[in-house]
Amino acid sequence: MKQVNFLIIFIFCLALALFTIENTKLATIYIVPGVQVQAPIAVELLLATGLGAVFAWLFSMWTQLQRQLLSSPQRKQNVRIQELESKIEQYQAEVQSLQLALPPSSDSSTKETETNVPNTHSSNVQ
Numbered sequence: 001m002k003q004v005n006f007l008i009i010f011i012f013c014l015a016l017a018l019f020t021i022e023n024t025k026l027a028t029i030y031i032v033p034g035v036q037v038q039a040p041i042a043v044e045l046l047l048a049t050g051l052g053a054v055f056a057w058l059f060s061m062w063t064q065l066q067r068q069l070l071s072s073p074q075r076k077q078n079v080r081i082q083e084l085e086s087k088i089e090q091y092q093a094e095v096q097s098l099q100l101a102l103p104p105s106s107d108s109s110t111k112e113t114e115t116n117v118p119n120t121h122s123s124n125v126q
Contacts (some may be wrong), residue, residue, distance in 0.1 A: 020045055 020042030027044060029037045 016045070016049060 021042040023045070025041055026038050028039045029039070029044060031037065
């Protein structure tokens with residue numbers, strides 16, 4: 001991709017140079033009322049192209065800065081999400097290891113003994 005960009009820029013600059021060589025006549029630039037500058041068209045064209053390149057570079061830097069400022073909080077959120085997910089996995093592993101270390105629960109055996117023991121508290125009236 002860098003080679004393609006270089007080729008495009010090289011062709012543009014070559015065309016610009018050839019165009020400026022052919023246009024050496026003086027032209028007048030009216031900047032503001034009362035202020036004017038006379039220079040060859042080639043010089044004016046090179047200055048305009050240079051200013052355009054500077055403005056394009058400034059715009060590129062501005063948009064890159066905006067992207068960095070906008071993506072910074074999102075990047076922090078993504079890091080925080082990853083930290084929390086790793087903690088969840090760690091806690092799940094701890095819970096599983098604790099469940100394996102505990103003896104089996106005796107809930108089912110206590111229910112069986114409760115059903116086999118006669119109810120002595122109730123009164124049988126006949």
